[in-house]
Amino acid sequence: MTSTARTAAPPPPVPAELLPRTVAVAMDGNGRWARARGLSRSEGHRAGAERLPELARAALEIGVRRLVVYGFSTENWRRSPQEVAALMRLSEQALGAQRERLHAMGVRVRWSGRPGRLWRGVVRELRATEELTRDNDRLTLDLCVNYGGQAELVDAMAAIARQAGAGVLRPEAVDEELLGRHLYQADGADVELFLRPSGEHRTSNFLLWQLAHAELVFLDVLWPDFERRHLWEAVRIYAERRRRREGVVPDLSSLPRSSTS
Numbered sequence: 001m002t003s004t005a006r007t008a009a010p011p012p013p014v015p016a017e018l019l020p021r022t023v024a025v026a027m028d029g030n031g032r033w034a035r036a037r038g039l040s041r042s043e044g045h046r047a048g049a050e051r052l053p054e055l056a057r058a059a060l061e062i063g064v065r066r067l068v069v070y071g072f073s074t075e076n077w078r079r080s081p082q083e084v085a086a087l088m089r090l091s092e093q094a095l096g097a098q099r100e101r102l103h104a105m106g107v108r109v110r111w112s113g114r115p116g117r118l119w120r121g122v123v124r125e126l127r128a129t130e131e132l133t134r135d136n137d138r139l140t141l142d143l144c145v146n147y148g149g150q151a152e153l154v155d156a157m158a159a160i161a162r163q164a165g166a167g168v169l170r171p172e173a174v175d176e177e178l179l180g181r182h183l184y185q186a187d188g189a190d191v192e193l194f195l196r197p198s199g200e201h202r203t204s205n206f207l208l209w210q211l212a213h214a215e216l217v218f219l220d221v222l223w224p225d226f227e228r229r230h231l232w233e234a235v236r237i238y239a240e241r242r243r244r245r246e247g248v249v250p251d252l253s254s255l256p257r258s259s260t261s
């Protein structure tokens, strides 16, 4: 099958009750993709950033309603100053270039992360993208930029401690539901499917709280090579696991699968 034919193929018919509502994706493998082609790491990140609208399209076509995407982690500041600068510039440019396209697709973009050391231009583009797309409701795309799972929990606990200190919250009222409401996205506590491409089997400080009950799927594709069929394959694997776990019919093992896993 040619890659064009693969791209044109429709999504597998996964029953709505077996679809994950929220899928988290780590965009990993840009550096290795670039090295294999004799390109700079920045060029790998650029090729990776261009996959975002394709990911959104894949989610819309199969019926996933929310994506959470790891763009820049709190650990990424440890990379070389040149790579950090390239990632800042790229995030700024990619948001500017992709905003209208995502908007036209009905995607609502939200930013999760700390403003902190982020370049002002990146914060400006993130805010402008949130503003433009705020009323869209076909798909929510939570972009994690200057994000860390541990930092998010620290921020949530600090906010709760401040309220307890001010006497507006009793410590006995702190439970899982309350903590969930203090995460960067108050409605975003549950992620059903975590997808990491590039063959790495780690969660890398991504969504520590939200992944508590997630299915983890790892695919052997580098992020810049990511196509719609890769998201669909992960969703098919997720649905098949749920069907086995819950004994839900129908049997999905005969659904078309891609050649990635």
Ligand code: FPP
Pocket: 027, 028, 029, 030, 031, 032, 033, 045, 046, 048, 049, 070, 071, 072, 073, 076, 087, 090, 091, 094, 095, 143, 145
């Ligand atoms: C991990 O690959 C990827 C990143 C650290 C950056 C991902 C960011 C983008 C694709 C652009 C973000 C765009 C927006 C709009 C926020 P890696 O460098 O760790 O790859 P490697 O493991 O092969 O070295």
